[in-house]
Amino acid sequence: MSERRPVIAANWKMHHDHLAAIRYTQELGYRLSGEEAGRLDVVLCPPFPALRSVQTTLEADRIPVLLGAQHVHWEDEGPFTGEVSPPMLAKLGVRYVIVGHSERRQLFGETDETVNRRVRAVVRHGMTPIVCVGETAEERDRGGTVERVRAQVTAAFEGVPAAAVASAVVAYEPVWAIGTGRTPTAADAQATAEAIRDAVGAFAGGNAGAGIRVQYGGSVKVGNIGEFVTRPGIDGALVGGASLDPEEFARLLRAALVG
Numbered sequence: 001m002s003e004r005r006p007v008i009a010a011n012w013k014m015h016h017d018h019l020a021a022i023r024y025t026q027e028l029g030y031r032l033s034g035e036e037a038g039r040l041d042v043v044l045c046p047p048f049p050a051l052r053s054v055q056t057t058l059e060a061d062r063i064p065v066l067l068g069a070q071h072v073h074w075e076d077e078g079p080f081t082g083e084v085s086p087p088m089l090a091k092l093g094v095r096y097v098i099v100g101h102s103e104r105r106q107l108f109g110e111t112d113e114t115v116n117r118r119v120r121a122v123v124r125h126g127m128t129p130i131v132c133v134g135e136t137a138e139e140r141d142r143g144g145t146v147e148r149v150r151a152q153v154t155a156a157f158e159g160v161p162a163a164a165v166a167s168a169v170v171a172y173e174p175v176w177a178i179g180t181g182r183t184p185t186a187a188d189a190q191a192t193a194e195a196i197r198d199a200v201g202a203f204a205g206g207n208a209g210a211g212i213r214v215q216y217g218g219s220v221k222v223g224n225i226g227e228f229v230t231r232p233g234i235d236g237a238l239v240g241g242a243s244l245d246p247e248e249f250a251r252l253l254r255a256a257l258v259g
């Protein structure tokens with residue numbers, strides 16, 4: 001893996017209530033060796049109702065895993081029924097926030113503009129955004145992958161200071177690879193990750209391009225994670241289905257280190 005510190009994040013999506021989340025976190029804690037935590041940022045992104053439970057479990061059992069959220073609003077407070085604000089997450093010890101997942105873009109009206117608002121708010125509150133980008137099958141078929149991810153990444157970081165861009169994370173998740181068991185080849189994913197890095201370098205400067213971490217996401221499993229994360233330019237993974245069981249996720253973390 002690269003000189004950038006890899007980050008492997010579990011996106012539980014809408015799975016696990018707070019009791020299941022506590023059991024999961026304890027179980028993962030037993031199974032993690034110091035090596036994973038020493039070499040990787042391991043991040044758990046539970047649904048909102050489980051954040052506090054996971055946070056207290058991590059703290060009480062001194063588990064070297066970081067807390068992430070799956071979504072956030074951009075305002076600090078106000079009349080936004082059902083929303084959760086960046087300072088609320090920051091106060092809970094949340095370090096990473098997933099922004100612009102394709103499920104939110106497709107099902108909940110997320111746009112490049114609202115992604116940008118959320119990214120700026122996350123950065124303003126000292127947390128690290130995991131900005132999700134990726135092409136649809138149709139865009140890929142007509143050769144539009146690089147154009148699509150470049151536009152998404154450029155819009156997401158508009159107005160964000162270069163230093164914050166340098167420490168941010170982009171998850172390259174082809175929409176057609178999410179939950180399907182299909183993936184691009186590792187060489188393909190690497191080429192797109194490099195295009196993302198080049199785009200970041202072009203709008204935020206060379207340091208930001210060199211520093212930003214680009215994950216691969218979409219049907220990552222124990223059996224294929226090594227192919228992706230050993231590629232230069234791919235700095236970890238965003239994992240959905242294969243992160244739902246703590247034993248499987250621990251195996252996946254080990255497989256990432258072995259390569």
Ligand code: 13P
Binds near residue numbers: 101179218220239240
């Ligand atoms: P799967 O790993 O289940 O394909 O999901 C990927 C994803 O969307 C992670 O954010």
